[in-house]
Amino acid sequence: MSLIIDQFAKKRNFSYALTMKLPKIELHEHLDGSLRIATIVELAQEAGVRLPTDDPKILAQILSPGPSSLENYLRAFSVTGSVMQSAKALSRTAFETVEDWYLDGIVYGEVRFAPEQHTLGGLSVEEVVEAVLRGLxxxxxxxxxxxxxxxxxxRHNTPNLIAAKLVHRYCKDGVVGYDIAGEEAPFPPSLHKEAFDYCADNFLAATCHAGEVTGPDYIREALLACRSLRIGHGTQLIQEWGSPPLPPGQQSLTGWILEHQTPLELCLSSNLQTKACPDLLSHPFEAFRQHGLAVTLCTDNRLVSATSLSQELELARQTWGLTDKDILELQKTALKAAFCPNETKTWIRTKYFSGNADID
Ligand SMILES: [Zn+2]
Known part of the structure; x- marks a missing residue:
């Protein structure tokens, strides 16, 4: 693994190269937010889709906007979605996600997407899921x-059980969990409670985007009403903390999350882009970590946020002085929180995170 990673890392600084080499776990990445620009251009040509521009550099600027709002951020997905309407395109993007993970030193990754968004070319939702599974x-x-x-x-669709039932149908084929995605504020998690209930009733794991730009109430709903096992983002849990930031006591949402070590899938660059957080130093990641919450760092969208997992970890290293040991601890937390079978976790832990781990 190290040869290729070294080639990719040689233009970066030394610590970045080290971060790329560390074995990593990705828990929160959107398939349709992580395409390569060159792939989008090729897929558009193949499918006869008209892009906002054919210039790859300008397209990259359009699809990776600067700090704005979650609503603006989500506009890029209409472009990526437009070229992901065939089985071939879906398999290719899934395959390239794994390839990009490998080049970034990721040894286990969870990627997510909404099957219902990819039926405009005539595929059934089952065909959509099977195409992505083939690519993976x-x-x-x-x-x-x-x-x-x-x-x-x-979130904005009329609540239904389509995705949850697909999780059930393909849970032995590599589908590991359920989530709700899209614009957050107008659509609280409890709107989709029936789907979350379906998952819980069938012992299917669920995570839930909550507290990205909305307050702790959405996180509370995700955990207590929807029985989500992890929280996508959870950044705004900090609203429950005072100044200076200290966790409130036991009978609080933070106390519950701390007590049960509910994993938070934090995404730094994405939060800056959507103005979930005004700047990196104000991001609650380090306060959460220092007070023992089960924090993980994730990419969210490799294309739309113009980042990678190594880059997110490097941001944390340079902002808060995280060491290699701290970064490895984050990976162990992420692995524990992963939705894959325990035997997979044990295999990964032994190979990459034990005392004799082969991390090269
Ligand atoms: Zn997300």
């Missing part, structure tokens, strides 16, 4: 990377 499988055959697939409902 091809990726696993080509690279030493383990994968899990999370299926989402779109």
């Amino acid at each position: 499988e091809e990726g696993r055959r080509a690279y030493p990377v383990q994968t899990g697939l999370i299926l989402c409902s779109m």
